[in-house]
Amino acid sequence: MLSLITLLTVMVLSILVTRIATVALTHTGLSKQAARFQARSAFTGVGFTTNESEKMVNHPVRRKVLLLLMLLGNAGIVTVMSTLILSFMNLETTQSVAVRVAIILFGLLLLWALAASQWVDRHLSNLITWALKHYTNMDVRDYAAMLHLAGEYAVSEMQVEPEDWLSGKSLEELKLKKEGVMVLGITRKNGTYIGGPMGNTKLLPYDTIMLYGRTSAVQKLDERKRGRTGDEEHVREVVRQMGVVQDQEADDSAEK
Numbered sequence: 001m002l003s004l005i006t007l008l009t010v011m012v013l014s015i016l017v018t019r020i021a022t023v024a025l026t027h028t029g030l031s032k033q034a035a036r037f038q039a040r041s042a043f044t045g046v047g048f049t050t051n052e053s054e055k056m057v058n059h060p061v062r063r064k065v066l067l068l069l070m071l072l073g074n075a076g077i078v079t080v081m082s083t084l085i086l087s088f089m090n091l092e093t094t095q096s097v098a099v100r101v102a103i104i105l106f107g108l109l110l111l112w113a114l115a116a117s118q119w120v121d122r123h124l125s126n127l128i129t130w131a132l133k134h135y136t137n138m139d140v141r142d143y144a145a146m147l148h149l150a151g152e153y154a155v156s157e158m159q160v161e162p163e164d165w166l167s168g169k170s171l172e173e174l175k176l177k178k179e180g181v182m183v184l185g186i187t188r189k190n191g192t193y194i195g196g197p198m199g200n201t202k203l204l205p206y207d208t209i210m211l212y213g214r215t216s217a218v219q220k221l222d223e224r225k226r227g228r229t230g231d232e233e234h235v236r237e238v239v240r241q242m243g244v245v246q247d248q249e250a251d252d253s254a255e256k
Contacts, residue, residue: 165230
């Protein structure tokens, strides 16, 4: 029985470690989904090669979090496997095996339910954020909350193709703010990064731009091609954004 308790304890600690890492990575600017994916990848040693992975390695705080996850992950996986094997050794009857399997399955179901609980996630995240802020020198900022990255609004990356409506135009010409879309940064083809670009900054083919706005508006912008049709779509989106702003202001007035 001691081996089963040890097994479940190690699994609880593993879930807690990845949850802490997820919250920490989220506060460095990653989305919650990307932070969870990277934390679990590092802890299990899967090691996917993605654009997010490159950003993790190039960021000093994220790199430290990943390194710690890798170390703890190796120890945790070995402990789980060895404890699992020990829990089934020296069992003389089939009934004993069935009882232990039932206990393990029940424990896993309980852990899964707790891990999937929104109530647990919310309170645990608040507790972890408080602990990170008070007991570490990490710059803890909830970027998701600051930018209201929920519902329709998100930060997205987009690559500018030569045939895109955006290509070859300055931000002043594009007037994306009227569509409710803001350009936060531009990464040129050669790797040069332009943060907080000005109105006279041009978007060149194969630039990667970071945008903030409604998901639907960004998606339509990504699909828009150059020419008269693209210009007409821009006008329609400007009108649509004016309606969105009016609805938001109406809701705000109603709440007051």
